[in-house]
Amino acid sequence: MLPTSPHFKENAARALADGGLQKALGRSRGAFQQKRADAAARLPEFERLREIGRDIKNHTLANLDFYLEHYARNVEAAGGRVHWCATAEDARATILAICREAGARTVTKGKSMIGEEIAINAYLERHGIEPVETDLGEYIIQLRQEPPSHIIAPAFHLNKEDWIEAFKAKHTELPPDRPMTERKALVDEARTVLRGRFLAADVGITGANLLIAETGSSVIVTNEGNGDLTQTLPRVHIAIASIEKVVPTLEDACAILRLLARSATGQEFSTYTTFSTGPRRAADPDGPAQYHVILLDNGRSAMVGTEFQDMLRCIRCAACMNHCPVYGVVGGHAYGWVYPGPMGAVLTPSLLGVEQAGHLPNASTFCGRCEEVCPMKIPLPRMMRHWREREFERHLVPRGTRYGLGLWAFLARRPALYRLAMRAAAWTLGLLGRRRGRFATLPFAGGWTAGRDMPAPEGETFQARYARLRRAGAGDPARQTRR
């Protein structure tokens, strides 16, 4: 998928004007937040588990090479194969080769963000293999030929009308006058249509929420059961996972799983948490004859040891975007690539480059909600600031902004001049705005005033007021205003 992240501003403007999208966002925004808050409140140990989760991931990342090798050895001991893929292209070519060796015509897919990241569907189609998404949300966006807008709810941006329209258009084998107004009817229809695809598929591709070094297992977490049908029924199972998914033991996995569902959907535990270890055993009555793991790097190893390493703790629960005021009004597509919201604003520049994705870390109010709810306690705002710094250092910031910041820095380093300039500005603006008390437009600040009025200053500057109150013997005015 070609990123449209460089056009974030245009994307966002379009999203704000999209009535259907705004309806969908408005409906779901509060629900996710409430469900997570309730789930966290029901588990008194939740906050301590967050610290434990963070520490497990930090320990694993500090020894990532060891745990990956240990994991891979155990996959192979169980009869599976690990394919170490440094790039998305390596991963695509490896998957295609496995599919061809299996003589595959159709491939069922469980939901996988790595699948989106390496754009595997388009690649398989180009090479004559039909991929069939089986997660309900992924299925409809495949029918509509669009990318997911949310990392755990791919069809977050759609309303029921959109589902009805897509099913009517694509399920032409069914009677056109069938009743479809109930959500249940839509779910049943997808179940029936997709069951046939599950049974016919030659290869099943799933993602992995975790990899376990101790056992060589890949773990998927789903509610529908589509991932299990995908990995159980075909002859070949391919799990695609990025390198930071590994944890040392089943106990480490348990600690993280206690956080995942609660942070994501507010469930106590997802319906299906499944551990897969190698291919079918001699005595097994079912299961795939081959088990492959695509272990993808695609830029992640370059984050190790940098100020972005903490991002590799991410378990893809989507709590950050569910609580983000920016995501909440522009939705996921505006971010222009696979990962939206705060986690996308940090990860996308790491994977695509800050040249492509520099707008994303700027699309933040720095309210800090994302970090507050992150089960892995990832300092997302701090890392967005790091990206802003890098962007500035590399002269990717627009000239006007750069000159403005340069001017501000010049003044800020000269306190007397700064005070003088501020006094002059406050006096001038106060005089000009004394009639209406506010400005609807201001030179050089059109972007700011496009969405709101600028109040006219009412006299002295903040610094002057601060100094005056101190002189008046009121103690420290900062403390005074806070209490």
Add this chain to the structure above:
Amino acid sequence: MSGENGNGNPGKEAILGAIRRGLRRGPLPADQQALLAARIATHPRHLIPARSRLPRPAQVELFLDRVVAEFGTVARVADAAAVPQAVADYLAQANLPPSIAMAPHPLLAAMPWAERPMLAIRQGRAAPADQAGLTAAFAAIAETGTLMLPSGAERPTTLNIMPETGIVVVQASRIVGAYEEAWDLLRREAREDGAPGTLGPRFMPRNVMLITGPSRTADIEQTIELGAHGPRRLHVVLIDDDPAAR
């Protein structure tokens, strides 16, 4: 295939090399590797929520309550001999045909199915036409009302996910508080090579499903609908085989 084979494994070397450059070190020295291997071998537990730290009877109650809270249903019977009746009653009440695909599990096979001649039983993995599946859980986890179903000759994975109705027999004696306790049961009992005490991955069956309630989706307007791809109904038949848990 790319990313593997050849002289060594270029994909693997590239990835591990880049990670080590980031960590500013080479491969870990042997003593540190031994420490990490020991952490895996002893697999220390982290915090276990207080919720499941209960006397046995309350633990069983917690399990049953959580199953119901997750949209499952429950029947409690005195012994294994009462299971066929409970299964037949459940199917009748739910208006389902008296027919089940049954896991070839010794516990299930020993039950008096002949007393229910109207109930059609086929043993083996699930077939597309099967409407109801019957399996026996390896263990059950009270913390979240979760069933542990490891694959193997006696427990086909397809029975967990293909039929519209899933019926799972749980022995009260196999209910534990937390996930960690269920994994320890598996570590102790499910070794294929029969050599307890040796460490390695081989206690792990091909597939272990932790199932909590029936299949569901909230992909349409973030509203839950049951029965997405797996069972629409999940019925637990609890055998009260643990005097301490009654």
